[in-house]
Amino acid sequence: MKKLFLLAFVLCAGLSVHAQQYNSKELSELFSDELYPLAKDISEYTGKVIAHGNVISIVKKTGTTSLAKKKIEGISVEAYTFSLLTSTGREINLSNDQLLANKVVNKFFDVLRRVKESMKQDNRADVEKILDAL
Numbered sequence: 001m002k003k004l005f006l007l008a009f010v011l012c013a014g015l016s017v018h019a020q021q022y023n024s025k026e027l028s029e030l031f032s033d034e035l036y037p038l039a040k041d042i043s044e045y046t047g048k049v050i051a052h053g054n055v056i057s058i059v060k061k062t063g064t065t066s067l068a069k070k071k072i073e074g075i076s077v078e079a080y081t082f083s084l085l086t087s088t089g090r091e092i093n094l095s096n097d098q099l100l101a102n103k104v105v106n107k108f109f110d111v112l113r114r115v116k117e118s119m120k121q122d123n124r125a126d127v128e129k130i131l132d133a134l
């Protein structure tokens with residue numbers, strides 16, 4: 001019985017992790033269709049979120065963190081790469097590690113959703129705290 005329970009637990013955990021993983025095409029669509037419009041809406045409310053071109057930036061006390069989507073040139077298929085940009089000028093390419101790219105996009109999505117929820121309640125101090133804690 002214990003083995004059956006353990007097997008069921010492992011399978012359920014695997015399914016829940018897999019549900020949050022996207023391949024590069026799905027990740028690109030998520031960025032364009034959901035994440036970028038959400039960031040654009042929030043940028044009209046606060047100057048701490050900037051959505052311009054294919055870049056979403058969150059301004060914090062310690063600097064700016066940005067997520068950039070770039071089209072890969074020179075191949076026949078439409079493909080994109082993601083990079084994480086810091087205010088110190090560091091660019092971390094996420095295209096080699098799909099798991100890390102998913103984690104970064106999900107983190108940005110989570111932060112922006114929490115900001116959107118706080119905006120509904122008009123708690124400017126809470127919004128600022130969420131953005132600074134990214």
